[in-house]
Amino acid sequence: MHLAPHSARRRLGAALENLSVTFRGMTAHPDEANCACHWGSPEELSLLKTPDVELEPDLLRRTWQAIDWTDHAAVLRRILPQFATVLVAGRAEPLFGLEEAGYSFARGCWQQWPDEQAESVREFLHAWWVQSLTDPNAVVPAHQVFVACAEASGTLGPWLADWEEQTEHLSDRRLIEAAAEWECELLRDALPWSVGWYEHDEEELRAELVAWLLGHAATRLREAGAPADLQHRIRLLGLTGEDRWTDPHWPGYR
Structure with a gap:
């Protein structure tokens, strides 16, 4: 399937608008609290209990990165429309990698939300991912969006399926870029990003990514x-132990 850049942008715009409609009026739990020394002031906390007030960038960042909310799902629903817009614009400012944004989604257990809310989140993630593959003006590199979506959902299957559907030249270039980013860690038998949610199986994700790279991606x-x-x-990922290290094309990574 070939999705024109303007179609992908329209889909993403509609997904962002749907988030705004779906989560309008949401607030953190009335009893939510956090450490004033490490997170922020009581005045800032009160903003999370006030619906539809835009947060200044540093407060938004501290909010989605915090891991100690009593009701993380409610906090995530409160900030989600603004958070998603910031992600798409490349202004999330994670400390290490965009997988951290995925952790925030995962901690909110969004897949267990009411159907309309969960579907709104799912469509946003897919729309953002496809736009990163097909739009030359996409701000965030596709391999980073992939990692965020993988950590948000705990699975690779839906995102790899989207990639297989997008067969145009730009999506192929994104694949080359991603493979170049990932191969070093994968040749160490490690996942190329950190798994931050305890329910996600790092080895299972690595094995699935390797299998896809050796199959569909190698041909492509x-x-x-x-x-x-x-x-x-990439071929070397199919070898193990001494067979890998003694291959004439082994790059010497340790």
């Missing part, structure tokens, strides 16, 4: 004209 990388060295490093 070859057809897209990916550098030969990169294709060999």
